Amino acid sequence: MINCKERGCDMWSYSNCQVQGRGHIKKKVPCQDKTKTVFENGTYVIALADGAGSAKLSHYGADCVVESTTELFTENFDKLYSNPDGRKVKIKIMEKVLADIKAKADELECTSKDLASTMLAVAVNGDRFIIVHIGDGVVGYLDDSELKIASSPSNGEHANETYFVTSKDAINTMKLFKGNIKNIAGFILMSDGTEQSLYNKKNNSLNQVVIKLMQRNILLDKNVMCKQLESTFKNIIITRTYDDCSVALLCREYGALHSLSKLNIAEKYELYGVKTCDKNAVKRVNRYDLIMKLLKQPSSCKVISNKIHLKPKYTKNHLERLCGLGLVKYENGLYHL
Numbered sequence: 001m002i003n004c005k006e007r008g009c010d011m012w013s014y015s016n017c018q019v020q021g022r023g024h025i026k027k028k029v030p031c032q033d034k035t036k037t038v039f040e041n042g043t044y045v046i047a048l049a050d051g052a053g054s055a056k057l058s059h060y061g062a063d064c065v066v067e068s069t070t071e072l073f074t075e076n077f078d079k080l081y082s083n084p085d086g087r088k089v090k091i092k093i094m095e096k097v098l099a100d101i102k103a104k105a106d107e108l109e110c111t112s113k114d115l116a117s118t119m120l121a122v123a124v125n126g127d128r129f130i131i132v133h134i135g136d137g138v139v140g141y142l143d144d145s146e147l148k149i150a151s152s153p154s155n156g157e158h159a160n161e162t163y164f165v166t167s168k169d170a171i172n173t174m175k176l177f178k179g180n181i182k183n184i185a186g187f188i189l190m191s192d193g194t195e196q197s198l199y200n201k202k203n204n205s206l207n208q209v210v211i212k213l214m215q216r217n218i219l220l221d222k223n224v225m226c227k228q229l230e231s232t233f234k235n236i237i238i239t240r241t242y243d244d245c246s247v248a249l250l251c252r253e254y255g256a257l258h259s260l261s262k263l264n265i266a267e268k269y270e271l272y273g274v275k276t277c278d279k280n281a282v283k284r285v286n287r288y289d290l291i292m293k294l295l296k297q298p299s300s301c302k303v304i305s306n307k308i309h310l311k312p313k314y315t316k317n318h319l320e321r322l323c324g325l326g327l328v329k330y331e332n333g334l335y336h337l
Contacts, residue, residue, distance in 0.1 A: 016248035019233040023242030033246035034062040040074040043125040046248035048189040052116035061115025068100040073123035116164040122187045131177040136162040140206045142186040145256035147206040186214040186251035193243030214251040224326025298336035
């Protein structure tokens, strides 16, 4: 299941996906990774949860956790951020999450332990952010142009153990960070399955491909971004692990993340899908750039055709290609960004 990107008024973009792992496909176990993204009350939230493999209904628990955290932060961001007592903020978060877990357990006629799950979330409101993390998985961010780790995996006594929201010491193991956005251009959440491809545990660092994911996230239409994430995870990411894999991104145009006009020629080749061996490669890129510039104002194919001095049938081919790439939309007879 793929949950798609939306855009808010200050142009943060977010996307998320979860894909069932090979091990779970083979054993016919539901995907235990869940993600959710929302923008409400001026607050963006991306959330991710990985259900415990040892808990029989943890996929319900993970779903409950992402629903609970997104609701909590969109409704209470100011109160949580302004409270100087970190312990009290953690208690507030756990009270909400555990109450929702208990309600779900009652509904399913099981115990809360049957719904054990990790919890990762980032909330942004204006120039402020809150990060919360329990268990394994990684919370990373792009500081101008440098990828950094905000929170690394937390394991138990043994390497293959971790903490869950239902653990008795969940509050003590919870990591909570609050701060100012400043130079942060993007955040990323990933489950331990995704870590195998996008995180170097030995160096505690993120793979540079994360910047490429963030760059595309701020440029592409949400449906296209979703399809690309799904394709990448199904064809590449899950081949490196037997576990479920999930990711959530929250990014803005800043630092290393550029608008279309600021991309270099190599980046544009990749974005437009133009082969560098094509003798007309530069001409094609320039034509796409011109069309994109003209489409800052919604226009018909005929109008664009006249402005770029190209026959309508060829202009339409270019426009449809840009639509297919997720860079342009077509509504009510008009093309627009």
